[in-house]
Amino acid sequence: MKTLNISRDVRRVSGIRFHIQAFTAMVYRQLVRFTRARSRLINAFTMPIIWLVFFGLGWASAFNRLGPVARMLFKGLSYIEYLIPGLVLMSAFTGGLISGLAIIFDREFGYLKELLVTPASRPISLLGRLVGDSIVATIQSTIMLIILMVVTEYTNILGFIAMIGIMLVTSLLASTIGASLALSMASPEGFQAIVNLITMPMIFLSGAFYPLDTLKPPLSILATINPLTHPVQLARWAMYGVIEEPLSLAIVGTIVYTLIFTILATVKYRRTYVA
Amino acid sequence: MEYVIIAEKLSKRYGIIEAVRGVSFRIRRGEIYGFLGPNGAGKTTTLGMLTTIIKPTSGEAYVAGYSITKEPWKVRERIGVVFQDPTVDKNLTALENMVIHGLMYGIPRREAKRRALELLEFVGLKGFANVQVKKFSGGMIRRLEIARALMNTPEILFLDEPTIGLDPQSRAKVWEVIRRLRREGVTIFLTTHYMDEAEKLCDRVAIIDHGVIIAEGNPEKLKSLIGSDLIYVEANGEVKDIIRRLSDYGEVKIGRNMITLKVKDAPSILPEIVKIFYKTGIPIRSIKYSRPSLDDVFLYLTGRRLRDEEGDWRTFARLRFRRRFR
Numbered sequence: 001m002k003t004l005n006i007s008r009d010v011r012r013v014s015g016i017r018f019h020i021q022a023f024t025a026m027v028y029r030q031l032v033r034f035t036r037a038r039s040r041l042i043n044a045f046t047m048p049i050i051w052l053v054f055f056g057l058g059w060a061s062a063f064n065r066l067g068p069v070a071r072m073l074f075k076g077l078s079y080i081e082y083l084i085p086g087l088v089l090m091s092a093f094t095g096g097l098i099s100g101l102a103i104i105f106d107r108e109f110g111y112l113k114e115l116l117v118t119p120a121s122r123p124i125s126l127l128g129r130l131v132g133d134s135i136v137a138t139i140q141s142t143i144m145l146i147i148l149m150v151v152t153e154y155t156n157i158l159g160f161i162a163m164i165g166i167m168l169v170t171s172l173l174a175s176t177i178g179a180s181l182a183l184s185m186a187s188p189e190g191f192q193a194i195v196n197l198i199t200m201p202m203i204f205l206s207g208a209f210y211p212l213d214t215l216k217p218p219l220s221i222l223a224t225i226n227p228l229t230h231p232v233q234l235a236r237w238a239m240y241g242v243i244e245e246p247l248s249l250a251i252v253g254t255i256v257y258t259l260i261f262t263i264l265a266t267v268k269y270r271r272t273y274v275a
Numbered sequence: 276m277e278y279v280i281i282a283e284k285l286s287k288r289y290g291i292i293e294a295v296r297g298v299s300f301r302i303r304r305g306e307i308y309g310f311l312g313p314n315g316a317g318k319t320t321t322l323g324m325l326t327t328i329i330k331p332t333s334g335e336a337y338v339a340g341y342s343i344t345k346e347p348w349k350v351r352e353r354i355g356v357v358f359q360d361p362t363v364d365k366n367l368t369a370l371e372n373m374v375i376h377g378l379m380y381g382i383p384r385r386e387a388k389r390r391a392l393e394l395l396e397f398v399g400l401k402g403f404a405n406v407q408v409k410k411f412s413g414g415m416i417r418r419l420e421i422a423r424a425l426m427n428t429p430e431i432l433f434l435d436e437p438t439i440g441l442d443p444q445s446r447a448k449v450w451e452v453i454r455r456l457r458r459e460g461v462t463i464f465l466t467t468h469y470m471d472e473a474e475k476l477c478d479r480v481a482i483i484d485h486g487v488i489i490a491e492g493n494p495e496k497l498k499s500l501i502g503s504d505l506i507y508v509e510a511n512g513e514v515k516d517i518i519r520r521l522s523d524y525g526e527v528k529i530g531r532n533m534i535t536l537k538v539k540d541a542p543s544i545l546p547e548i549v550k551i552f553y554k555t556g557i558p559i560r561s562i563k564y565s566r567p568s569l570d571d572v573f574l575y576l577t578g579r580r581l582r583d584e585e586g587d588w589r590t591f592a593r594l595r596f597r598r599r600f601r
Contacts, residue, residue: 010426010427010428011382011386013383021378025378028375029364029371109365110361111364113358117326117328117354118380119348120379120380125379273328273330
């Protein structure tokens with residue numbers, strides 16, 4: 001140990017540079033945490049693979065019996081092709097929701113206090129961590145997408161690039177939903193319960209597994225207001241040019257929902273006190 | 276006199292429980308100010324309000340010149356905080372924890388890294404800079420957190436129960452760090468339920484109980500509330516004769532074989548007492564003296580001992596409960 005002039009001034013940046021720095025610090029933290037927990041990587045794409053094999057292949061062979069009728073039902077795609085954009089976005093979505101769980105864990109393990117007591121802008125630091133988590137979720141679902149592309153011999157590079165953007169936005173949407181929930185919940189159990197309650201209906205009603213145009217009200221209405229519907233439609237359009245709602249609605253829906261939940265989460269975070 | 280913390284009638288109510296009931300105090304630049312009280316007295320809640328993470332129900336405080344309710348971010352820029360429970364990211368290394376903290380305070384990355392290494396050396400953790408914090412002991416985490424809280428050269432350092440749950444060795448190391456910070460002129464606000472910690476470290480102590488400050492002052496002054504030292508002499512034989520001579524020095528009480536003498540300053544009188552016994556030929560079996568501790572002060576003010584709270588299962592249950600819902 002040596003003596004140290006504690007009070008010697010440190011250089012500090014302010015304004016926009018400070019914001020950028022706080023933002024990247026939080027992105028960096030989430031990425032480092034990800035590299036330290038490799039099990040998350042495996043975990044994230046086993047579920048959709050399980051879905052693909054045990055759900056997708058089963059139904060695909062059943063639909064094959066129907067022949068051309070099935071192709072008509074799935075807008076000219078084979079069932080597996082129809083399923084791929086949905087499964088990939090399911091991975092991005094559930095990966096993003098985990099961001100909310102990370103906030104809950106930070107609260108349980110005390111790190112949230114450390115963040116709340118810093119002078120960095122709350123909305124900026126929250127966005128930083130959400131974007132960090134979204135990047136992680138995007139990496140995970142990209143790995144999955146590549147596996148599925150190889151399996152189905154998909155070769156459209158433009159579709160692949162567009163998918164990366166869509167996965168990023170979808171996981172950001174999911175992470176803002178997760179954060180909004182996490183910041184409203186008192187306990188991890190409560191958060192888990194709500195997430196389990198909403199995830200399944202949201203995924204099923206997004207058009208990931210079956211066409212939406214056969215649905216009748218009120219399910220068809222629920223499908224339209226489901227935030228996940230629009231990115232799923234966008235993804236299928238990007239990969240195969242197939243879409244079941246107007247393209248403009250898919251784009252606007254995706255962006256608007258992401259903005260709404262971003263605002264909701266940041267407002268909640270800004271007002272967060274420990275007690 | 277320059278005050279860096281001014282608290283005015285700070286109160287916090289949780290439902291029907293009033294955790295803090297209108298505390299007011301002022302802390303001068305460069306002093307170590309301690310909040311001493313049993314668990315549940317409102318120490319942590321007060322610290323939470325001063326560090327802007329708990330919103331006061333009523334009252335106001337100015338920390339480093341800024342209102343904690345109106346300009347909390349200006350307060351945050353100027354303080355360092357070590358909370359009672361660890362607030363490190365255990366998946367990150369010590370250095371990563373420090374650098375991210377620095378970035379969140381606006382310190383550029385390169386400078387943050389340099390300062391982090393300096394501070395890690397200051398708390399004796401330089402060799403562990405690149406070790407994940409999950410491998411650290413409780414004492415190391417505490418020192419890491421103190422180092423981290425110093426990243427932004429805070430005007431005031433807040434320490435909530437800095438040595439709770441630490442073994443004696445780690446405790447001594449944390450004290451050493453705090454003492455060296457005092458020499459550096461850092462203002463420190465700490466809470467503790469250890470009277471020896473308050474006595475040894477603090478320039479001034481506020482004794483808090485049930486959310487109210489019941490006494491405030493430097494430890495010596497507080498102890499003078501009790502008034503005096505006590506000398507205990509255990510002797511064989513006829514002691515009646517010398518009582519008259521002893522009573523010149525202070526109030527005398529006789530137990531079975533024990534004479535208790537209440538005096539102003541025990542160490543200076545002790546040799547005189549021994550001399551009296553020697554002259555009268557009465558052998559002394561043992562002689563000792565005690566000075567009043569802050570625990571005696573607490574007992575005097577509340578009728579309870581600080582220590583009674585420790586090991587009490589209800590306290591334990593309450594602590595568990597609070598930790599769970601924090």
